[in-house]
Amino acid sequence: MFILCKRLFPALFLFLWFTVSHAQGGYELWLNYRKTENPETLEHYRTHLLSVVMDENSETVDAIREELSTGLGLMLDSTVSFISEIPEKNSLVIRKTENLPSGLRNTLKKDIATIENDGFLIRASGNTVIITARKDVGLLYGTFRLLHHLQQGLPLRNLRILDIPKTDIRVLNHWDNLDRTVERGYAGASIWKWHRLPGYIDPRYKDYARANASVGINGTVLTNVNASALVLTPAYIEKVAALAEVFRPYGIKVYLTARFSAPMEIGGLQTADPLDPGVRQWWRDKVDEIYKTIPDFGGFLVKANSEGQPGPQNYGRSHVDGANMMAEAMAPHGGIVMWRAFVYSEHDTTDRAKQAYNEFVPLDGKFMENVLVQVKNGAIDFQPREPFHPMFGAMPHTPLMMEFQMTQEYLGFSTHLVFLPKLYEEVLQSDTYRHGKGSLVARVVDGTLDNKKISGMAGVANIGSDINWTGHPFAQANWYGFGRLAWDPYLSASQIADEWLRLTFTNDNNFIKPVKNIMLESHETVVDYMTPLGLHHIMDTGHHYGPGPWVGNLSRPEWNPVYYHKADTAGIGFDRTPSGSNATAQYAGEVAATFNNVKTCPEKFLLWFHHLPWDYKLQSGNTLWDGLGIRYQEGVNRVREAQKTWAVMEPYVNKQQFEEVRMLLGIQHEEAQWWRDACMLYFQTFSKQPFPEEMETPLHSLEYYRSLKFPYAPGISPQWH
Numbered sequence: 244m245f246i247l248c249k250r251l252f253p254a255l256f257l258f259l260w261f262t263v264s265h266a267q268g269g270y271e272l273w274l275n276y277r278k279t280e281n282p283e284t285l286e287h288y289r290t291h292l293l294s295v296v297m298d299e300n301s302e303t304v305d306a307i308r309e310e311l312s313t314g315l316g317l318m319l320d321s322t323v324s325f326i327s328e329i330p331e332k333n334s335l336v337i338r339k340t341e342n343l344p345s346g347l348r349n350t351l352k353k354d355i356a357t358i359e360n361d362g363f364l365i366r367a368s369g370n371t372v373i374i375t376a377r378k379d380v381g382l383l384y385g386t387f388r389l390l391h392h393l394q395q396g397l398p399l400r401n402l403r404i405l406d407i408p409k410t411d412i413r414v415l416n417h418w419d420n421l422d423r424t425v426e427r428g429y430a431g432a433s434i435w436k437w438h439r440l441p442g443y444i445d446p447r448y449k450d451y452a453r454a455n456a457s458v459g460i461n462g463t464v465l466t467n468v469n470a471s472a473l474v475l476t477p478a479y480i481e482k483v484a485a486l487a488e489v490f491r492p493y494g495i496k497v498y499l500t501a502r503f504s505a506p507m508e509i510g511g512l513q514t515a516d517p518l519d520p521g522v523r524q525w526w527r528d529k530v531d532e533i534y535k536t537i538p539d540f541g542g543f544l545v546k547a548n549s550e551g552q553p554g555p556q557n558y559g560r561s562h563v564d565g566a567n568m569m570a571e572a573m574a575p576h577g578g579i580v581m582w583r584a585f586v587y588s589e590h591d592t593t594d595r596a597k598q599a600y601n602e603f604v605p606l607d608g609k610f611m612e613n614v615l616v617q618v619k620n621g622a623i624d625f626q627p628r629e630p631f632h633p634m635f636g637a638m639p640h641t642p643l644m645m646e647f648q649m650t651q652e653y654l655g656f657s658t659h660l661v662f663l664p665k666l667y668e669e670v671l672q673s674d675t676y677r678h679g680k681g682s683l684v685a686r687v688v689d690g691t692l693d694n695k696k697i698s699g700m701a702g703v704a705n706i707g708s709d710i711n712w713t714g715h716p717f718a719q720a721n722w723y724g725f726g727r728l729a730w731d732p733y734l735s736a737s738q739i740a741d742e743w744l745r746l747t748f749t750n751d752n753n754f755i756k757p758v759k760n761i762m763l764e765s766h767e768t769v770v771d772y773m774t775p776l777g778l779h780h781i782m783d784t785g786h787h788y789g790p791g792p793w794v795g796n797l798s799r800p801e802w803n804p805v806y807y808h809k810a811d812t813a814g815i816g817f818d819r820t821p822s823g824s825n826a827t828a829q830y831a832g833e834v835a836a837t838f839n840n841v842k843t844c845p846e847k848f849l850l851w852f853h854h855l856p857w858d859y860k861l862q863s864g865n866t867l868w869d870g871l872g873i874r875y876q877e878g879v880n881r882v883r884e885a886q887k888t889w890a891v892m893e894p895y896v897n898k899q900q901f902e903e904v905r906m907l908l909g910i911q912h913e914e915a916q917w918w919r920d921a922c923m924l925y926f927q928t929f930s931k932q933p934f935p936e937e938m939e940t941p942l943h944s945l946e947y948y949r950s951l952k953f954p955y956a957p958g959i960s961p962q963w964h
């Protein structure tokens with residue numbers, strides 16, 4: 244016995260250490276199943292949910308059973324029994340609509356008639372709670388939703404949740420390289436351990452799938468859009484297949500990025516011309532080979548003729564030629580092609596903000612049915628704030644996918660607390676006016692504006708090997724929020740913040756209210772201390788961390804911050820009205836008119852669309868110069884307020900997470916000051932005016948800020964080679 248104890252003790256200790264440190268570190272994400280605190284609620288849940296009727300068989304049903312054993316087991320602090328007969332007394336029934344007993348089917352028939360696709364119904368009826376759906380994956384989504392309901396301590400009485408995803412493709416984009424670096428990744432290394440696959444299945448893969456499925460994400464593009472053709476070789480396809488197997492029960496398909504020149508790099512061909520019969524055959528064979536190994540493979544994501552990536556234009560062909568060639572290979576298997584519209588060229592001297600629209604809109608209606616064009620939320624590049632991309636609504640015959648960024652490339656990496664669903668909401672709720680008032684971007688994305696057959700939303704992942712997955716504990720909320728909005732682009736950021744806080748930390752309103760406030764203000768805060776009043780792309784070169792408004796020596800003009808702010812002694816801002824680049828003409832008339840008129844242009848986009856004198860009067864009555872300084876200061880002030888709020892939150896979160904957020908807010912505060920001082924000192928060289936009295940005196944000189952260098956900033960893999 245003693246010997247056994249001696250042997251077991253270190254193992255037990257290790258296990259406990261691992262479990263505790265993971266729990267403390269936020270590994271569980273929002274699937275943090277805590278025992279239900281309120282004794283009445285606990286009793287109420289126990290009465291209804293401890294017998295679970297589940298008699299269907301599939302990998303997905305097994306995953307549901309496992310999730311319920313863990314989730315209900317922990318929240319109800321009891322063991323769940325799974326049975327196959329519906330008992331007289333209380334139970335939770337999980338069955339597809341076709342397998343419900345006729346009595347129940349009859350009672351629920353109105354709701355059942357409206358369940359489509361991956362949707363589900365949760366209903367409390369008599370002494371049972373029912374989760375039903377057309378497909379197994381719908382049952383899985385319903386199960387997670389019920390678990391989330393319980394995590395929030397909400398009542399079961401009269402429960403009725405009927406929810407159907409509004410988009411078809413809800414997909415993460417990993418910018419993960421095969422060497423496990425992550426382009427614009429700030430949460431450690433890639434979670435894909437390519438060198439160990441397919442033999443070694445890291446437990447994280449399943450937890451990743453659980454987290455995604457719990458918010459309805461149904462696909463993942465495993466590799467960087469700056470793609471390596473190697474991932475299409477047999478050895479890697481086998482590794483991809485191993486991941487696909489882990490994800491399959493959770494309704495998650497795998498996709499890969501396809502390097503356009505792959506037929507030459509790994510196929511030995513002399514060309515990658517999309518009209519060349521040999522090249523077309525190569526792609527058909529390659530796709531057949533992939534489907535042989537991964538029968539439910541999702542398809543390809545392609546970055547072509549963008550930032551040096553190869554593409555059809557290398558052969559004088561168009562995006563349509565390239566995308567349709569791959570789509571043709573995919574079609575017999577039901578696969579899709581997501582073709583990115585993030586293009587701008589060093590040979591095109593027009594405003595960068597106009598180039599994607601100019602290249603793609605004339606191609607509307609020419610893509611095959613299984614092609615989606617994937618468009619970033621704004622026309623430049625994931626800036627802290629951008630007006631919605633003018634392509635949304637401008638291609639009525641082509642499905643357009645939204646591409647949001649969860650990783651915080653231009654947003655303080657995973658050091659700054661920024662709740663991105665606020666940004667997503669602002670974009671999705673923007674009105675394109677393409678079919679009159681109410682033509683929201685959300686309606687373009689869900690396909691209802693022009694009756695699209697397929698729709699989708701992509702999110703550039705912020706996930707890495709850090710214990711808490713996302714680096715900043717609050718960056719998990721961006722992953723959660725992306726998933727929720729991909730499922731339903733009309734959800735409010737406020738609801739999402741509320742849910743995420745409750746699932747992740749506690750239901751105590753003394754915590755929820757103030758911390759939710761920090762989250763909801765955080766986007767405006769970061770905009771204020773980085774790029775207020777419509778400024779954009781003034782980050783330092785390459786790593787995009789910290790301010791670099793002075794940078795003007797890069798080889799391509801549109802890579803330089805000076806190209807975007809155009810500060811001079813007369814004023815500041817990019818004139819995109821008809822007197823300037825006329826980018827506003829790419830929007831519907833109503834929108835263009837609003838942006839063109841400096842009096843109606845929302846001040847948040849003022850310097851995006853207008854070059855204005857330093858003494859221009861803002862709505863507040865302040866001059867533009869003073870208003871700019873006041874905004875920068877307000878951003879700093881709000882980080883200070885967030886610090887104060889967080890300082891009294893220790894009782895509600897675990898020690899480790901409390902400390903992590905406290906320290907990160909400290910850095911964010913210092914860096915908000917850095918942004919304010921560096922930008923205002925630099926712009927002062929043009930405005931030649933004193934700082935407004937509301938603004939604190941800069942802590943250092945402009946020379947000091949200009950001298951700062953960050954050669955090893957994370958996220959830019961080429962520098963490490």
Ligand code: GCV
Nearest residue numbers: 418426427468469546585624
């Ligand atoms: C993956 C920006 C980023 C690049 C990124 C690119 C893209 O330019 O800085 O790192 O490349 O966008 O979205 O393709």
